[in-house]
Amino acid sequence: MLKSKTMETLLNRAIYRQRILLNFCYFLCTLSLFSCKNDAAPTTETTTEATSQKPEEVQTSSDKTILFFGDSLTAGYGLDDTADAFPGVIQEKIDAAGLDYQVVNSGISGETTAGGKSRIDWTLNQKIDVFVLELGANDGLRGVPVSETRANLQAIIDAVRASDSETKIILAGMQLPPNMGQQYTSEFKSMFSDLATENNIFLIPFLLEDVGGVPSLNQNDGIHPTVEGHKILADNVWQVLEGVISTPS
Incomplete structure (x- = not known):
C-alpha cells in the first residue's frame, strides 16, 4: 500500500513538472508570435483582433487555472525540486480530489509588492479562474511603510x-517577527484582513501558521520552509482553497 502511494505521489509530481514545461513552451510560442507581429507591417483591426484571440484557440486543456502570484515562498526557494513548493503540493491535492484545475506557479524570489504591481499586467495575459496573492x-x-504595501x-x-x-481572489495573510516593532507588526498583520474585508475576497489568515519560527520546518536561514514545511503551508492554503474550487460558480 505504501509503495503504491509513493508511486502515485511520484506520478503526480511528474505530471506537475510536465505541466510547468507545457506552460513554458506555450509562453515561448506566444512570445515568438508577439515578436513576429512587431516586425511585420502595420496590421488591420481585424488582424489584431484575431491575434489577441490566439491563446484561447490553441488551448487544448479544459482545466481551469489557479495562479499563485507570490515571492520566494511560492517559488519554493532552496528546494531541490520546485514541485515540492506548496503550489505543487496543492496540485497533488487537486488531482487526488479529481478537480479540473491546473496550478500555475508565478512566484519570484525576492519579489516585493511593488515588483508584483509592475508585472501584474503581463501575468494577466491568460485566463485565470482563481488568483492567489502571496x-x-x-x-x-x-x-516598507504599511501604507505603501497596502496600496x-x-x-x-x-x-x-x-x-x-x-x-476569484484569495489573499494570503502574513505576520512579521516582533523585532520589527509592535506598532509596525500590528498594522502589517491587520492590513491583510482589512484588504480582504474591503474587497470581499477570500483570506488565508496566516500562510506560515505552524511553520514560522519552527526550526525543524525551516531551512538554515530560518525563513524559508523545508519540504515538510511546505506541506503544512499547502494545508493552510487548502483550508480556504478547497471550498473555493469545490463550490459551483
Missing part, C-alpha cells in the same frame, strides 16, 4: 478584477 513579506522585512496590494487586486471580474 506578497508582502519582503516589504515587511525591509520596513500596491490594492492595485494588484484592482488589476485582477479589471481583467476578469469573475476571477
Whole structure:
C-alpha cells in the first residue's frame, strides 16, 4: 500500500513538472508570435483582433487555472525540486480530489509588492479562474511603510478584477517577527484582513501558521520552509482553497 502511494505521489509530481514545461513552451510560442507581429507591417483591426484571440484557440486543456502570484515562498526557494513548493503540493491535492484545475506557479524570489504591481499586467495575459496573492513579506522585512504595501496590494487586486471580474481572489495573510516593532507588526498583520474585508475576497489568515519560527520546518536561514514545511503551508492554503474550487460558480 505504501509503495503504491509513493508511486502515485511520484506520478503526480511528474505530471506537475510536465505541466510547468507545457506552460513554458506555450509562453515561448506566444512570445515568438508577439515578436513576429512587431516586425511585420502595420496590421488591420481585424488582424489584431484575431491575434489577441490566439491563446484561447490553441488551448487544448479544459482545466481551469489557479495562479499563485507570490515571492520566494511560492517559488519554493532552496528546494531541490520546485514541485515540492506548496503550489505543487496543492496540485497533488487537486488531482487526488479529481478537480479540473491546473496550478500555475508565478512566484519570484525576492519579489516585493511593488515588483508584483509592475508585472501584474503581463501575468494577466491568460485566463485565470482563481488568483492567489502571496506578497508582502519582503516589504515587511525591509520596513516598507504599511501604507505603501497596502496600496500596491490594492492595485494588484484592482488589476485582477479589471481583467476578469469573475476571477476569484484569495489573499494570503502574513505576520512579521516582533523585532520589527509592535506598532509596525500590528498594522502589517491587520492590513491583510482589512484588504480582504474591503474587497470581499477570500483570506488565508496566516500562510506560515505552524511553520514560522519552527526550526525543524525551516531551512538554515530560518525563513524559508523545508519540504515538510511546505506541506503544512499547502494545508493552510487548502483550508480556504478547497471550498473555493469545490463550490459551483
